Amino acid sequence: MFEEKNDSSHTDLSELGEFGLIKRLTSDITSKNSSTIKGVGDDAAVLDFKDKQVLVSTDLLVEGVHFDLTYYPLKHLGYKAAVVNFSDIYAMNGHPKQMFVGLAVSSRFPAEALDELYEGMKLACERYGVDLAGGDTTSSHSGLMLSISVTGEVEAGKAVYRNGANENDLICVSGDLGGAYIGLLLLEREKHVFKANPDMQPDLSGADYILERQLKPEAGKITIEKLAAAGIMPTSMIDISDGLASEILHICTDSEKGCAIYAEKIPIDFVTSDFAESFNISPLTAALNGGEDYELLFTIPIDMHEKIKELEHVSVIGHITNKESGCLLVTTDGSAVELTAQGWNHMRKES
Amino acid sequence: MFEEKNDSSHTDLSELGEFGLIKRLTSDITSKNSSTIKGVGDDAAVLDFKDKQVLVSTDLLVEGVHFDLTYYPLKHLGYKAAVVNFSDIYAMNGHPKQMFVGLAVSSRFPAEALDELYEGMKLACERYGVDLAGGDTTSSHSGLMLSISVTGEVEAGKAVYRNGANENDLICVSGDLGGAYIGLLLLEREKHVFKANPDMQPDLSGADYILERQLKPEAGKITIEKLAAAGIMPTSMIDISDGLASEILHICTDSEKGCAIYAEKIPIDFVTSDFAESFNISPLTAALNGGEDYELLFTIPIDMHEKIKELEHVSVIGHITNKESGCLLVTTDGSAVELTAQGWNHMRKES
Numbered sequence: 001m002f003e004e005k006n007d008s009s010h011t012d013l014s015e016l017g018e019f020g021l022i023k024r025l026t027s028d029i030t031s032k033n034s035s036t037i038k039g040v041g042d043d044a045a046v047l048d049f050k051d052k053q054v055l056v057s058t059d060l061l062v063e064g065v066h067f068d069l070t071y072y073p074l075k076h077l078g079y080k081a082a083v084v085n086f087s088d089i090y091a092m093n094g095h096p097k098q099m100f101v102g103l104a105v106s107s108r109f110p111a112e113a114l115d116e117l118y119e120g121m122k123l124a125c126e127r128y129g130v131d132l133a134g135g136d137t138t139s140s141h142s143g144l145m146l147s148i149s150v151t152g153e154v155e156a157g158k159a160v161y162r163n164g165a166n167e168n169d170l171i172c173v174s175g176d177l178g179g180a181y182i183g184l185l186l187l188e189r190e191k192h193v194f195k196a197n198p199d200m201q202p203d204l205s206g207a208d209y210i211l212e213r214q215l216k217p218e219a220g221k222i223t224i225e226k227l228a229a230a231g232i233m234p235t236s237m238i239d240i241s242d243g244l245a246s247e248i249l250h251i252c253t254d255s256e257k258g259c260a261i262y263a264e265k266i267p268i269d270f271v272t273s274d275f276a277e278s279f280n281i282s283p284l285t286a287a288l289n290g291g292e293d294y295e296l297l298f299t300i301p302i303d304m305h306e307k308i309k310e311l312e313h314v315s316v317i318g319h320i321t322n323k324e325s326g327c328l329l330v331t332t333d334g335s336a337v338e339l340t341a342q343g344w345n346h347m348r349k350e351s
Numbered sequence: 352m353f354e355e356k357n358d359s360s361h362t363d364l365s366e367l368g369e370f371g372l373i374k375r376l377t378s379d380i381t382s383k384n385s386s387t388i389k390g391v392g393d394d395a396a397v398l399d400f401k402d403k404q405v406l407v408s409t410d411l412l413v414e415g416v417h418f419d420l421t422y423y424p425l426k427h428l429g430y431k432a433a434v435v436n437f438s439d440i441y442a443m444n445g446h447p448k449q450m451f452v453g454l455a456v457s458s459r460f461p462a463e464a465l466d467e468l469y470e471g472m473k474l475a476c477e478r479y480g481v482d483l484a485g486g487d488t489t490s491s492h493s494g495l496m497l498s499i500s501v502t503g504e505v506e507a508g509k510a511v512y513r514n515g516a517n518e519n520d521l522i523c524v525s526g527d528l529g530g531a532y533i534g535l536l537l538l539e540r541e542k543h544v545f546k547a548n549p550d551m552q553p554d555l556s557g558a559d560y561i562l563e564r565q566l567k568p569e570a571g572k573i574t575i576e577k578l579a580a581a582g583i584m585p586t587s588m589i590d591i592s593d594g595l596a597s598e599i600l601h602i603c604t605d606s607e608k609g610c611a612i613y614a615e616k617i618p619i620d621f622v623t624s625d626f627a628e629s630f631n632i633s634p635l636t637a638a639l640n641g642g643e644d645y646e647l648l649f650t651i652p653i654d655m656h657e658k659i660k661e662l663e664h665v666s667v668i669g670h671i672t673n674k675e676s677g678c679l680l681v682t683t684d685g686s687a688v689e690l691t692a693q694g695w696n697h698m699r700k701e702s
Contacts, residue, residue: 162393
């Protein structure tokens with residue numbers, strides 16, 4: 001993951017004022033995409049996508065709801081906040097091009113903390129070829145809130161929606177699942193240990209992979225590029241932010257179809273499995289209901305079967321059926337259970 | 352202003368969950384603009400602006416920082432939050448087309464309160480011809496936060512920036528100034544009276560105009576349309592969210608020019624003047640440093656003088672000079688003082 005900085009300087013936000021802070025955070029920003037005509041510094045950004053269609057995604061991240069700064073380094077938070085929104089654009093078969101950042105912070109944060117946050121966002125922008133093209137900065141009475149909007153482009157007619165799945169289509173997923181959730185459980189456990197005894201060092205050995213899945217997720221750029229190169233056009237697509245079960249239900253509901261997912265085909269990394277079991281959680285449950293993997297879930301016509309087999313890091317996990325068959329998980333012993341969404345839901349009361 | 356509803360029903364957000372709430376708030380939304388290919392309901396919205404350029408503006412509104420729900424009805428808040436962002440698009444000489452809403456709310460708000468908020472936003476969208484095309488909803492630990500992003504369109508090459516003012520250009524402003532700020536002072540005063548004695552009814556007689564300026568501002572749609580019809584293309588433009596002084600300084604700084612503004616030419620409504628004086632505030636100070644009028648401030652070539660005189664609700668208040676002359680306010684007795692920005696700044700400590 002990222003190097004930690006040890007910068008002990010502390011600049012109070014009230015010294016800078018809103019305009020001073022914006023200047024500090026954005027003065028080194030230059031736009032690279034030809035579609036960015038004018039970025040930060042006016043009433044609105046001006047973009048020109050020529051004959052391409054425009055994709056817009058927007059997301060809120062609230063301290064204490066979506067992240068816990070006890071174990072979430074601000075640079076990671078910035079990186080993740082950006083990537084999560086890029087993921088939404090890839091999930092439409094598009095490419096993210098501009099990012100707009102709304103930031104509400106309480107005075108408990110020094111300017112240096114926001115520098116870190118922006119460093120993470122800028123790094124994500126650099127890696128994914130996105131311009132930081134605008135935003136808004138204000139104070140809040142409690143904590144940190146980030147609002148991120150991303151614009152992207154897609155060739156006219158090439159956007160892939162959630163509602164295009166057809167009967168017999170293959171259901172595919174990129175990468176592996178459940179890691180981000182188990183990484184979160186591990187961070188939560190070590191936080192409680194630390195609270196009980198601040199002399200204890202966190203025990204995170206062997207957990208790099210799942211910590212990275214939680215703290216530094218990546219979006220589906222490579223998957224989209226590989227699919228395009230292989231000439232595979234998905235019929236439906238969504239990114240996995242709330243767990244596989246919730247997402248496949250979105251596709252099936254919107255497409256008015258059913259599905260059969262095979263438990264044994266769901267890709268799960270061995271580090272995820274190991275740690276899941278140490279928490280007495282079935283790895284399958286983590287994959288189905290844990291959130292934040294940001295892999296792509298998509299359907300393709302069955303005649304693409306040979307082509308998809310050749311793509312690394314893509315697994316075929318089931319197929320689309322008719323609506324009346326329902327949405328089923330076929331377990332390793334061959335029995336079928338109805339899929340239910342128990343994904344992350346920040347608004348429902350914990351039961 | 353809007354009619355007040357007396358709806359005593361109370362639906363807990365935790366009963367609905369995130370998806371339930373989104374459905375409740377957005378199920379009646381249909382897109383009307385041809386540029387909105389796909390609005391709410393997928394990973395990202397899909398827009399098609401053909402050969403037009405795209406404008407993007409984003410804004411945060413935080414309870415207790417930007418608004419006080421003691422006197423801010425939620426329907427008004429929704430209306431204003433939308434209009435303020437449309438204003439940014441008009442300030443680029445464009446037309447707003449889509450709006451994206453990020454909403455973070457604590458469980459103290461019943462779903463009915465959010466219905467009211469959305470009613471206000473939907474009404475603004477209807478009046479300004481904007482599609483509510485997406486968003487994100489989540490919980491917060493304290494209060495209400497709104498993040499609004501608006502996309503708009505402008506003919507390629509017709510965007511008006513802050514940095515295009517030329518020497519001798521006329522400085523123009525739409526409508527009148529200072530009203531929103533005096534309206535806010537009045538609401539604050541009556542809040543304190545009410546706190547001291549809850550039996551007192553607020554005394555708001557004769558104040559409709561300034562209350563409306565504060566609680567239900569409008570964006571510069573008509574001004575933009577009139578300028579286009581008259582064949583006047585501004586050389587620079589900005590909307591007045593932070594007070595006239597702050598905004599003209601933005602234009603002069605970005606354009607590397609100076610200016611002379613004539614105090615007697617600054618348009619101020621008589622209701623604003625009356626109430627300002629009752630607060631022992633000079634109406635001119637309210638116009639220069641009070642915020643939230645959302646009028647348009649723009650510069651035009653001097654040869655447009657005859658044309659601009661014919662436009663109702665537009666005042667010529669000064670002209671652009673060279674940088675070395677500085678930014679001056681010429682008072683009624685003919686003396687000149689340096690303009691300084693003392694506009695709203697949510698981040699600096701109150702002095």
